[in-house]
Amino acid sequence: MADKPNLKDLKNTEYGLEKIFEGAQDFLPLLGTDYVEFYVGNAKQAAHFYKTAFGFQSYAYRGLETGSKDEVSYVLKQDKIRLVLTTPLNSASPINAHLAKHGDGVKVVALWVEDARSAYEETMKRGARSFMEPTVEKDEHGEVVRSGIYTYGETVHVFVERKNYNGTFLPGFKKWESDYNPAPTGLKFIDHMVGNVGWGEMNQWVEWYEKVMGFVNFLSFDDKQITTEYSSLMSKVMSNGNGRIKFPINEPAKGKKKSQIEEYLDFYESPGVQHIAVATDDIVKTVTELRARGIEFLPPPPQAYYDAIPSRLGSHMDFMNEDIAELQKLCILVDADEEGYLLQIFTKPIEDRPTLFFEIIQRMGAKGFGAGNFKALFESIEREQANRGTL
Ligand code: FE2
Secondary structure (H helix, E strand, O other), X not given: OOOOOOHHHHHOOOOOHHHHHHOOOOOOOEEEEEEEEEEOOOHHHHHHHHHHHHOOEEEEEEOHHHOOOOEEXXXXXEOOEEEEEEEEOOOOOOHHHHHXXXXXXXXXXXXXXXXXXXXXXHHHHOOOEEEEEEEEEEEOOEEEEEEEEEOOOXXXXXXXXXXXXXXXXXXXXXXXXOOOOOOOOOEEEEEEEEXXXXXXXXXXXHHHHHHHHOOEEEEEEOOOOOEOOOOEEEEEEXXXXXXXXXXXXXXXXXXXXXXXXXXXXXXXXXXXXXXXXXXXXXXXXXHHHHHHOOOOEOOOOOHHHXXXXXXXXHHHHHHOOOXXXXXXXXXXXXXXXXXXXXXXXXXOOOOOOOOOEEEEEEEEEOOOOOHHHHHHHHHHXXXXXXXXXXX
């Protein structure tokens, strides 16, 4: 059995997070996540799911009624999070090939920038592969400039400049008014988004984010730290200069059985987005609500995990508001670092292929990614993999 990750290692405290971020080159610069676009088989039904189960609100729409003849998109919003669900309307659309290969999944991680032309030029001259040249879209509410580059697999980053626009979402979309408006579940913003890449490819993508995007690698976990009896993986966390965009990159590592990253790669049939972590201010309330609406989470770790929480949290227990019994009832995980603690939980994959899932996270001072939970988490995932016959 490998050593449990040491919290001191995880925090990289000899540098301090802010200091490392100063090493980032903010030539883009990124203001935040703008939207996440999924290619899905049936956007109308997927939109219903994200509204009903996750509490996203109807926001914008484009389709046949707005003159979009080849594809339809529903935009959903919850606090700062915007999801776009897109489906092709005929067999000629190139989206069909993406769906046939990957199933439903994340195509675009869109980043909000001051200047989409400059973001494109800066990344292209550093070696990016073009997805979309700078394109101006206009309507009566102003104009939006977008450009895009490929990252791992067929996933892309679209740069969105919207400082001269005050319409709903993007030109070409209309406000989506619906009579069906389930209440939000307390999801606030995207905390981080994780990419799974192939064997031996993690460092190449780490270098890509450093060189092309000006990111820094501020946390690393090797296969000795992220391991169970059966499987391992490696992970490096990339951040942009202001720390608003955090992209951990995972690759599989050799173990006795198949790693969850390998399972992902088999079913997504390429690198891609593994999970989207969304922040809440009240994870107990959010998870209670999500469970009531049918979201399924990974099974709980053993009793010993919850018994050990007071000793793992140490002095952070003094300001912990949550009741451990309640966390256990909801299967919420707890981790801590020097600055505080965090609460997190992971859904099961949210489509039929065991690919994309969501994480719900509440940070109470901690800046890590729940490394102290990796072992318990991965053992839960392995029980699920065993059920699927993919371990
Ligand atoms: Fe995560």
